[in-house]
Amino acid sequence: MSKYKNVRLFKGKLSFLIDRKAAFIFTILLLVTFLVFVISTGIGDMKINPLTVVKVLFGGGPEMEKLIITSFRLPRIIVALMVGISLAVAGGILQGMIRNPLASPDVLGITGGAAVAVVGFLAFFSDSNNALTVSIAWLPLAAFLGAGVVAFLVYFLAWKNGVSPIRLVLIGIGISTLMQALTTLMMIMGPIYQASQANIWITGTVYGSNWKNVATLVPWTVIFLIIAIVAARTINIQELGDEVATGLGGKVQKQRFLLLMISTALIGSSVAFAGGIGFVGLMAPHMARRLVGSSFGALLPTSALLGGILVMVADLIGRTMFSPLEVPAGVFTAGIGAPYFIYLLFKTRNA
Amino acid sequence: MKMNAIETKKLSLSYGETLIINELDLKIPKGEITVFIGGNGCGKSTLLRSIARLLKPKSGGVLLEGKAIAKLSTKEIAKKMAILPQSPSAPEGLTVLQLVKQGRYPHQTWLKQWSEEDEKKVNDALKATRLEGLKERTVDSLSGGQRQRAWIAMTLAQDTDIILLDEPTTYLDMTHQIEILDLLFELNEKKKRTVVMVLHDLNLACRYAHNIVAIKDKKVFAQGKPEYVINCSLVKNVFGMDCEVTMDPLFGTPLCIPYGKGRCILDKAVAMNG
Numbered sequence: 286m287s288k289y290k291n292v293r294l295f296k297g298k299l300s301f302l303i304d305r306k307a308a309f310i311f312t313i314l315l316l317v318t319f320l321v322f323v324i325s326t327g328i329g330d331m332k333i334n335p336l337t338v339v340k341v342l343f344g345g346g347p348e349m350e351k352l353i354i355t356s357f358r359l360p361r362i363i364v365a366l367m368v369g370i371s372l373a374v375a376g377g378i379l380q381g382m383i384r385n386p387l388a389s390p391d392v393l394g395i396t397g398g399a400a401v402a403v404v405g406f407l408a409f410f411s412d413s414n415n416a417l418t419v420s421i422a423w424l425p426l427a428a429f430l431g432a433g434v435v436a437f438l439v440y441f442l443a444w445k446n447g448v449s450p451i452r453l454v455l456i457g458i459g460i461s462t463l464m465q466a467l468t469t470l471m472m473i474m475g476p477i478y479q480a481s482q483a484n485i486w487i488t489g490t491v492y493g494s495n496w497k498n499v500a501t502l503v504p505w506t507v508i509f510l511i512i513a514i515v516a517a518r519t520i521n522i523q524e525l526g527d528e529v530a531t532g533l534g535g536k537v538q539k540q541r542f543l544l545l546m547i548s549t550a551l552i553g554s555s556v557a558f559a560g561g562i563g564f565v566g567l568m569a570p571h572m573a574r575r576l577v578g579s580s581f582g583a584l585l586p587t588s589a590l591l592g593g594i595l596v597m598v599a600d601l602i603g604r605t606m607f608s609p610l611e612v613p614a615g616v617f618t619a620g621i622g623a624p625y626f627i628y629l630l631f632k633t634r635n636a
Numbered sequence: 637m638k639m640n641a642i643e644t645k646k647l648s649l650s651y652g653e654t655l656i657i658n659e660l661d662l663k664i665p666k667g668e669i670t671v672f673i674g675g676n677g678c679g680k681s682t683l684l685r686s687i688a689r690l691l692k693p694k695s696g697g698v699l700l701e702g703k704a705i706a707k708l709s710t711k712e713i714a715k716k717m718a719i720l721p722q723s724p725s726a727p728e729g730l731t732v733l734q735l736v737k738q739g740r741y742p743h744q745t746w747l748k749q750w751s752e753e754d755e756k757k758v759n760d761a762l763k764a765t766r767l768e769g770l771k772e773r774t775v776d777s778l779s780g781g782q783r784q785r786a787w788i789a790m791t792l793a794q795d796t797d798i799i800l801l802d803e804p805t806t807y808l809d810m811t812h813q814i815e816i817l818d819l820l821f822e823l824n825e826k827k828k829r830t831v832v833m834v835l836h837d838l839n840l841a842c843r844y845a846h847n848i849v850a851i852k853d854k855k856v857f858a859q860g861k862p863e864y865v866i867n868c869s870l871v872k873n874v875f876g877m878d879c880e881v882t883m884d885p886l887f888g889t890p891l892c893i894p895y896g897k898g899r900c901i902l903d904k905a906v907a908m909n910g
Contacts, residue, residue: 288772291750302737302750384727515746522741524730528690528721533794534714534742579729582749 307583310576314590321594322366325601326358330608364494365600365614366593367506368559369569371551373592374513376566377573377585378548381520382541383450386629389567390552393439393457395432396563397464399556400487402431404468408475425501425557432553435460440545449527489562489615491600498558509550510589516544517581524579562599562615564622565592571629595621640699641666641798641830642687642717647696649679649686656682658854659696664847666797669824669831671841674851675875680834681722681802683851687832688719688800700798714742717798718791722806726775732786733771736761739793761792765819781812788819799823801833805840813837817844838875842866842889850874866890 290308292301323342327333333350340346341354372390379388390396406427439460443452468487519540522530530537555562569592570584577583599617606612642664649657656679664670672680685691687698689705698705705713718739726735739761740754762768765785770778775786784804791799801820805813821844823829835841841848842862850857850865852874858865867890871879877894884891 291755293750293752297751298747300748300750300754381727386728518741518744518746518749521734522738524727525735525738526721526724528685528719529724531690531710532688532714532719532721533738534709534711536710574729578731578734579727580734 301582304577304580304583307577307587311583311587311590314587314594318366318590318593318597321597321601322362325362325597326354328601328605329353329358360496360499361491361494361600362597363499364502364558365491365596367499367502368491368555368562369565369593369596370510370589371506371555371592372562372565372596373569373573373588374510374585375548375551375555376592377570377581377588378513378516378520378544379566380570381524381581382544382548383453384524384526385450385454386571387567387626388450388454389564390548391561391563391566392454392461394435394459394461394464395439395457395549395552396556396561397461397468398435398438399428399432399553400561401464401467401471402427402434403487403556403560404471404475405431408471425498425554428557429553432556433549435464436545436549440542485560485613487561487615488613489560489618490603490611490613491559491596494558502554502558505554506551509547513547513551514582514585516540516547517585520544520581524581559596560613560615562596562618564618564626565595568618568622568625569595571625639666640664641701642832643699643702644683644687645697645699647683647686647698648694649682649691650694651682655694655854657686657851660855662849662856662859664830664832664849666830667824667828668846669821669833669844670847670849671845672832672834672849672851673838673841673874674857678851678874679854680851684800684802684832684834685719685721688717689713690719690721711742714794714796716796717800718794718796719800720787720791720802720804722802724787728774728776730775731772732767732775732778732789733758733762735775735786736767736771736789736793739790739795742794757795758793761789764792764823765789779812780808781815784808784812784816785819788816792823796829798830798832801831803834803836806836813840820844838866838871838892839884839890842891843884843887862890863888866892 288305290303290305292303293299323335323338326338327335331353333354337346337350338354341351376389379390379393380386403424406424439453439457442460443449443456445452472484519535522533522535523537523540527537552566570588572591573584573588577587595618596614600614602617603612603614640663644660644662646659646661647657648655648659660683672684674680682691686693689698689710700708700713700716736758737754740757744751744754762771765788767782767785767789770782775783778786788804804820805816808816817840820831820833824831845862847860848862848865849859850870857874858870867881868879871877871881871892879892879894882891882893883889
């Protein structure tokens, strides 16, 4: 059996080259994702048999389990999955665009921007009794706007006859630090309990997800995921450097902007619904690259699944290991992510 | 009359306020190997890059097969002209096949990513560069010469009439330099591609180029067949170097030997009589 499969349909109007190994790995990961999803749904204060979970997913199952699963567990796990996918794909895109394996949404200050927006929102819209004057439902929008504003700001500041990867990273780091300072300032100036609330949120958690969140997040994620996969071929040439990419007929600046917007959309929605879950955008694309190589057609989908699995597992550990305490998923992604990051730095110091 | 693949008209190029090339007129003939030579910093790479539309001119223009490149879309240009910049870098883990496939980008759309033509051109490119056996290796695991062949294979897969190369042999040892230049010579000979490159080695330039362009003082100092153009006076003017120009014993093309220090083991009398 050859390594590749040519796929040509509709008299050649649609054609792809599929790497069999990558396709195989993707299929395995898809199964793993489904497994983690089902098992995670089954674990909690009340343990539910995985088979029962599957029955409920298909509309049947006993009433009590159905209630628990659909009211409490499903929304949260779906959000975890979507957030994992979004961050992983955004991270992959940024790494390809910036041509640096250390690039991630955190580095560009985008998650920082969202954090500022959230804390600002909490500080701004509270009255003297420390109660929110506007509905908490506006919080995700604030986070998304924060992410968007910072993305634009970083892009604008990095522009000099076009945007180069190095400038993006340097400006991003600067802005990221500024955002952190602002966040801390606002938390100090505000009341104590808000700081604690903001802190939990910033660490990243899917606690409290509901079906309204899901209804917003799923279509958004799916649409941008599809756009990202279609744009994969532009990331492939951008990875070869601006000059080669231009030589191949790529509109480098336009494509870069588009890719940045896709990333921001995915990061913004993740931060809005799950806070600052870190390191997924760094780890998932890396692991994916190890498994299926550097071509983005295979890399992005694989990365997406790995990200989803990571966040679902992190959330699972968070809500079961220290029961009845709920530890935010962000703690565990950082717990695995930080050592992984250090290991990466260690590995590349000789390169 | 020979057709011109590329023409520049009063082309002026600058980096910020510094003028590098001043109102340069140049005609590059089709189907030949043209080599730019000149001293360090004379602007030959800058000139090549602006021809490849990687750098916008300060004034003047570049014509590609008679049409102004400023008016053509970057994709249209990519179907006619390929450029291999200096020291290109491939991401870690990218295989030779994956790199060469990228060369098909201007001919593809997001729906059509691997047509039969794409497949054929990529295979032909791998064959021409003798990389079929290495196509699953990662680019970063190859030797310098093999890696450069892989990049050239990518430009070949792009299937353009014109190929531009910016110092394709710098950093390669002699064997690999000849390997690459032989490959380019063959491509020109057998497939009639127009090759334009910047080379540092004057003697190799004389051996492989049909047409040599010497850049000095922000303009073309001289242009033509190496055996008509390269002489002591040109070398002195363009490189500021005293030399003897003799005939290469293998190829008959001009061979430039610089004066200077070094172990002279000739008979002293012969050396003094010149």
